[in-house]
Amino acid sequence: MGVKLLLDKAHVPGIRTYDVYRREGGYRSVEKALKEMNPESIVEEVKKSGLRGRGGAGFPAGMKWSFIAKPEGVPRHLVCNADESEPGTFKDRYLMEFLPHLLLEGLIVSSFALGSNDTYIYIRGEYAWITDILEEAIKEAHANGWLGKNILGTGFDCAIHVQRGAGAYICGEETALIESLEGNRGNPRIKPPFPAIQGVWQRPTVVNNVETLASIGPIINMGGDEYAKIGVGRSTGTKLISACGNINKPGVYEIDMTISVEDFIYSDEFCGGIANGKKLKACIPGGSSVPILPANLLLKTAKGETRYMNYESLSDGGFATGSMMGSGGFIVLDEDQCIVKNTYTLARFYRHESCGQCSPCREGTGWMEKILQKIETGKGSMSDIDLLWDIQRKIEGNTICPLGDAAAWPVAAAIRHFRDEFEWHINNPDLSQTSNFGLQHYADPIHVPA
Amino acid sequence: MSEQILFKVTIDNITIEVPAGTTILQAARKIGGTVAPPAMCYYSKLQGSGGKCRTCLVEVAKGSEKDPRPMPKLVASCRTTVMDGMEVKNITSDKVIDARAGVVEFLLLNHPLDCPICDQAGECHLQDLSFEHGKSETRYEFQRRTFKKHDLGKNIQLHMTRCILCYRCVFTADQLTNKRVHGILDRGDHAEIATHIEKSLDNEFIGNVIDVCPVGALTDKTFRFKNRVWFLKPMDAHRDCPTCSGRVTLWNRGDEVYRVTARKDEWGEIEDTPDGKPGWICNTCRFDKKETSDWVIEGPRAISRQSVIAQGHYAGNVGMTKPTETFKAVNGGRTPHLLLDIHDESEVNQSQIHLGKIHGPAHGDTFNNKIENA
Numbered sequence: 001m002g003v004k005l006l007l008d009k010a011h012v013p014g015i016r017t018y019d020v021y022r023r024e025g026g027y028r029s030v031e032k033a034l035k036e037m038n039p040e041s042i043v044e045e046v047k048k049s050g051l052r053g054r055g056g057a058g059f060p061a062g063m064k065w066s067f068i069a070k071p072e073g074v075p076r077h078l079v080c081n082a083d084e085s086e087p088g089t090f091k092d093r094y095l096m097e098f099l100p101h102l103l104l105e106g107l108i109v110s111s112f113a114l115g116s117n118d119t120y121i122y123i124r125g126e127y128a129w130i131t132d133i134l135e136e137a138i139k140e141a142h143a144n145g146w147l148g149k150n151i152l153g154t155g156f157d158c159a160i161h162v163q164r165g166a167g168a169y170i171c172g173e174e175t176a177l178i179e180s181l182e183g184n185r186g187n188p189r190i191k192p193p194f195p196a197i198q199g200v201w202q203r204p205t206v207v208n209n210v211e212t213l214a215s216i217g218p219i220i221n222m223g224g225d226e227y228a229k230i231g232v233g234r235s236t237g238t239k240l241i242s243a244c245g246n247i248n249k250p251g252v253y254e255i256d257m258t259i260s261v262e263d264f265i266y267s268d269e270f271c272g273g274i275a276n277g278k279k280l281k282a283c284i285p286g287g288s289s290v291p292i293l294p295a296n297l298l299l300k301t302a303k304g305e306t307r308y309m310n311y312e313s314l315s316d317g318g319f320a321t322g323s324m325m326g327s328g329g330f331i332v333l334d335e336d337q338c339i340v341k342n343t344y345t346l347a348r349f350y351r352h353e354s355c356g357q358c359s360p361c362r363e364g365t366g367w368m369e370k371i372l373q374k375i376e377t378g379k380g381s382m383s384d385i386d387l388l389w390d391i392q393r394k395i396e397g398n399t400i401c402p403l404g405d406a407a408a409w410p411v412a413a414a415i416r417h418f419r420d421e422f423e424w425h426i427n428n429p430d431l432s433q434t435s436n437f438g439l440q441h442y443a444d445p446i447h448v449p450a
Numbered sequence: 451m452s453e454q455i456l457f458k459v460t461i462d463n464i465t466i467e468v469p470a471g472t473t474i475l476q477a478a479r480k481i482g483g484t485v486a487p488p489a490m491c492y493y494s495k496l497q498g499s500g501g502k503c504r505t506c507l508v509e510v511a512k513g514s515e516k517d518p519r520p521m522p523k524l525v526a527s528c529r530t531t532v533m534d535g536m537e538v539k540n541i542t543s544d545k546v547i548d549a550r551a552g553v554v555e556f557l558l559l560n561h562p563l564d565c566p567i568c569d570q571a572g573e574c575h576l577q578d579l580s581f582e583h584g585k586s587e588t589r590y591e592f593q594r595r596t597f598k599k600h601d602l603g604k605n606i607q608l609h610m611t612r613c614i615l616c617y618r619c620v621f622t623a624d625q626l627t628n629k630r631v632h633g634i635l636d637r638g639d640h641a642e643i644a645t646h647i648e649k650s651l652d653n654e655f656i657g658n659v660i661d662v663c664p665v666g667a668l669t670d671k672t673f674r675f676k677n678r679v680w681f682l683k684p685m686d687a688h689r690d691c692p693t694c695s696g697r698v699t700l701w702n703r704g705d706e707v708y709r710v711t712a713r714k715d716e717w718g719e720i721e722d723t724p725d726g727k728p729g730w731i732c733n734t735c736r737f738d739k740k741e742t743s744d745w746v747i748e749g750p751r752a753i754s755r756q757s758v759i760a761q762g763h764y765a766g767n768v769g770m771t772k773p774t775e776t777f778k779a780v781n782g783g784r785t786p787h788l789l790l791d792i793h794d795e796s797e798v799n800q801s802q803i804h805l806g807k808i809h810g811p812a813h814g815d816t817f818n819n820k821i822e823n824a
Binding site for chain 2: 168170185190351352353354355356357358359360362363364365366367370387393394395397398399400
């Protein structure tokens with residue numbers, strides 16, 4: 001069941017090497033793009049495909065490409081964002097580790113479409129061994145004439161450089177990534193100007209996620225219209241979901257966005273149900289920064305309709321009763337998990353990763369962490385919940401980059417849907433240290449004043 | 451020469467025309483008064499500064515004449531340029547007031563609030579900001595982060611615990627001196643301004659980091675604990691300095707010069723010299739010339755009447771400044787004697803209130819209540 005565009009060849013032995021990849025039909029899209037198409041028609045094709053950015057925000061990729069400024073005599077750059085650091089997301093790692101040539105194929109076509117002669121892959125520092133894999137793949141592509149000068153005799157030059165980050169989550173934000181790529185401290189820039197106007201070294205730049213760029217090859221091969229037929233509504237194509245948590249089969253799955261959340265969790269083809277015969281309690285459907293949803297709201301929307309694994313359906317109901325597709329890090333929590341502890345862990349992460357540039361995020365993340373730690377260790381008081389709510393409200397939307405929002409949303413959603421669990425922690429300080437709240441409560445979202 | 455394009459922008463219902471490319475903050479400062487948002491990190495003389503502290507957040511209710519959509523989030527006014535027909539809400543927006551209160555709370559979260567022993571007290575922007583926008587008590591109940599004090603060279607002390615990470619000093623060192631020797635180490639709430647491994651800052655112009663620091667994190671060691679700023683009399687003075695403009699403010703008590711700073715305008719920024727360049731001063735002027743005889747005194751420095759420094763001293767240029775607008779002008783042409791004529795339109799004279807029917811003596815409430823009832 002389901003269409004596979006990215007991972008269809010993932011299990012062919014030796015697919016990581018150029019020879020096998022080419023034998024399996026690799027690099028066809030580069031031939032097609034460079035010989036039969038021009039940059040404008042490629043952008044047009046990507047626009048038609050309706051491909052949305054796979055990094056988290058879901059912004060249409062073709063649209064992003066068409067924003068790039070084209071001043072005379074200024075080089076343009078394509079940067080591949082492989083700084084995948086969101087807790088719960090590991091799809092890019094899988095793609096790059098097993099199908100490095102699929103990414104390179106997409107990168108070459110995209111570089112041609114955007115006119116980028118020097119294309120960068122900014123890879124997360126911890127993915128050291130993947131850097132080696134990518135560099136090996138680049139060497140192979142070079143040797144076979146897919147990279148370098150005058151590719152396929154079309155006069156198009158392209159070089160791909162791999163740059164390792166130094167382990168900062170914030171460098172996954174595109175302007176911080178650009179700063180880091182330039183060799184500066186990874187602080188996000190203030191927008192505008194957007195990278196499409198002034199990016200790397202003040203040159204027009206497009207920053208795309210690994211999965212977005214890997215999807216370019218299949219789009220060119222099958223045509224944008226065909227690609228748009230897969231999926232539903234504005235969620236076209238296939239999406240990689242990295243499922244983890246208390247499920248029987250954690251891993252990276254390619255879905256075509258018409259599958260329901262319930263099927264995804266319980267079917268044997270995907271997650272295979274909750275591990276150890278436990279019950280589903282909650283789920284963070286799109287990587288750690290998106291709002292957590294209790295089981296009832298995860299499987300059905302507030303209106304009682306089935307929730308599907310796509311951009312629109314997951315965000316149905318806004319943040320009050322919905323969540324986000326995000327980057328596809330699907331974290332499942334069973335009945336034994338403590339939401340307070342989970343929220344505290346996330347808050348600790350964001351505190352550690354805040355760059356410290358703007359004050360709400362710098363100070364607010366640390367404050368939230370301390371309050372959550374206090375509640376988690378049984379020393380909290382009721383007013384702490386309202387205080388947390390107030391802090392997250394003052395961080396959200398008031399920061400330079402989306403990290404502030406990413407830190408605020410999980411806390412907000414946890415309080416919104418699991419307030420009684422927080423209250424139970426505060427009312428039963430001793431009991432909460434030895435046992436869990438369990439499933440008692442996930443009835444309805446609790447109204448919290450804005 | 452082409453004519454300068456002027457954009458019309460409305461801030462808190464006051465419309466002003468400014469050249470294209472002006473930021474909202476600069477436009478608001480042209481209007482002046484409470485319309486100008488507070489700014490802790492923005493410094494017009496330093497390229498690239500601003501956008502970090504988030505105290506200058508404003509609401510853009512109307513993007514421009516062409517695209518009237520409001521901006522979805524509050525924007526940093528110091529880094530957002532105006533568009534033609536833009537409508538901005540600063541103190542007229544509840545969202546802004548709320549967000550600003552939040553930012554002040556965040557800024558004070560790890561601040562030691564050691565104002566009684568801080569040399570910056572009295573001229574501290576954070577003090578002013580929290581006085582205007584902050585609350586009287588904190589909701590923070592945990593330990594505040596602390597750092598050791600560092601000496602940056604023989605004249606400057608860095609007290610990181612007070613720092614709000616505005617990055618102004620980093621930009622100053624970067625743009626005024628020829629080599630960058632200090633920057634930010636670490637990240638998040640444990641980020642700190644530091645020289646790379648205890649290196650001293652020695653550059654002819656590095657003393658200016660003291661002037662740009664909005665709080666008491668960078669202080670003048672030749673002035674530390676010597677006096678409080680509000681006991682000193684600021685005086686404009688100059689000397690013939692080979693390295694800088696030599697235009698400074700002397701802070702005297704009696705005949706003694708306690709400290710020397712650059713001249714600062716009403717926004718706390720360095721004033722321009724007559725030839726239009728920022729009036730940064732050199733270390734020699736700042737740290738070494740501490741005799742009145744080194745200087746040519748021009749006269750008392752104009753200090754805002756609201757400033758604590760002005761208390762017990764003088765306001766305006768010398769003595770009192772008379773308001774420029776006359777009574778008549780601000781009251782729609784009515785002359786003062788009409789305003790004072792309480793019998794003319796006074797509420798007391800309303801005939802429907804019978805003083806004889808009131809028990810006991812009549813007072814203000816009697817009339818106020820009647821007017822509400824009427």
